[in-house]
Amino acid sequence: MSKPVDDFKPNPAANDRRMWFSLAVLAGLALLAWFTIDADAVMNVKGFSSRYYSTGDFQVHVRWIPVLLLALFGFRVWIANVRAKLEKKPD
Numbered sequence: 001m002s003k004p005v006d007d008f009k010p011n012p013a014a015n016d017r018r019m020w021f022s023l024a025v026l027a028g029l030a031l032l033a034w035f036t037i038d039a040d041a042v043m044n045v046k047g048f049s050s051r052y053y054s055t056g057d058f059q060v061h062v063r064w065i066p067v068l069l070l071a072l073f074g075f076r077v078w079i080a081n082v083r084a085k086l087e088k089k090p091d
Helices: 016-036 064-086
Strands: 042-045 058-061
Touching (some): 058 064
16 A cells, blocks of 8 residues: 655655765765775785686785775765655655
8 A cells, every 4th residue: 555645755865965964974984094094005816717717916905995985885875865856756
């Protein structure tokens, strides 16, 4: 059974102020991660070899891992905001 139209509550993700605050917090965390992790810290990744594809050994700079994860969360926040605005009840 569906809800009546009068019980419509707006999605809090559609609030631009909340989105910008969330993105600012994530950017602040990314900056903290960038400046607290040593620039020379690397993680050695062993190469992969199969009949169709192979890679050599390579190094991943550890500093980029939390920054990329926080960027993905920021993308998710932005997508949720856009989706909530598109699903808003027409007046």
